[in-house]
Amino acid sequence: MNDSTLRQQLPRGRHHLSREEVVASQRERILVAMGEAMTVGGYVGTPVAAVLKRAGVSRETFYELFRSKEDCFNAAFDRVSSALAEKLQTVIADCVDTDALTRMDRILTTYFDHMIDDPASARLFLVEVYAVGPSAIQARMDLQHRFAEVVSTMLGAESEDQRFACATLAAAIGAMVTGRIAADDPESLRGIKDQLIALARRSGTLYGNAFA
Template sequence: MSDSASKLRQLPRGRHRLSREQVAESQRERILIAMGEAMTDGGYVGTPVAAILKLAGVSRETFYELFRSKEDCFTAAFDRVSALLAARLQLTIAEIADADGVTRMDRILGDYFDHMIDDPASARLFLVEVYAVGPAAIEARMALQKRFVDVVTAMLGAETDEQRFACATLAAAIGAMTTGRIAADDFDGLRALKAPLIELARRSGAVYGTAFA
């Protein structure tokens, strides 16, 4: 387990001039990161709030001032990591809008996989542990998957309903393969998916969109 949760935005020792809001934001951020870090050992079900508090370096009182429950904290952590991933992919899509199909897939899939590998605790949170939390969390996961379908349709230039459906199936396959490799801590295997996925799209021609038509 990494110590990123304890290092991020640590408050200065002794007296400081931070406002109450800045202190609360620092504490909240550390708790959200600690949520993912703590679950790498025991999963969502096996992770008590005490383990999150220890990693985040905050009191139980502070935790319950910021979150109603462990599930509420998980929901906020899920929203945080989802927003970070979406922002990264949208920036990449904007940068390579005029690139050829191979370049688009290489950059977008590369950034998607790198994002998981750079922060595997967060990746495990929204890919693996989310299914142990409950119906509301699974609904949020499905909404995130729909956003990923939008990324894939943009990546491959889907225009027709048939192409968008094909992209949805491809996005589901990518998500499932990514989840399996993150669960197994198989980062080399995750990176190795990129080349065959690009080749699959290239061989499929216009099935997914205009990128390889």
């Protein structure tokens, strides 16, 4: 079954799905519903009942799959952050033989498009994560570190100073993206891509050797 099939509610009555496929479908629908429900009430204001209603599953099913709402959030966070990481790594691999300008344009376009196309997931791992607790915040910091590595690769960072500069740039990008997602204005992200590329080009070897 593909992802779109997993997200569909199972048909009533007899079907030909295995137990594993049924559980996978239920789990996927719950994880998607967690992100969607939080766009209304935030993490704190989203009861499990709101997730169940969107996912079309029973409370019993929910607690067979997750220990708690926090456990469900953490699984949803892993789901969306892994999807983003996979997209970025694919683009990086495809851009190995391209020039720095093309590489940066494609990576940033992929990153911003991911946020724009799925704002519920973006809100989950950029905004609501801070309301969950220390373990979720640590996961968010780990994700930020991985994004800093993407920026370092994108800009050809080699020295410790360059990698530190890339970490600060990644943090600045993360803050700008978080602010726009929190303000329900993801479309405005498209407007900062060219400015970021211009900044990197003006900075010489500050961030890396891509535009040296």
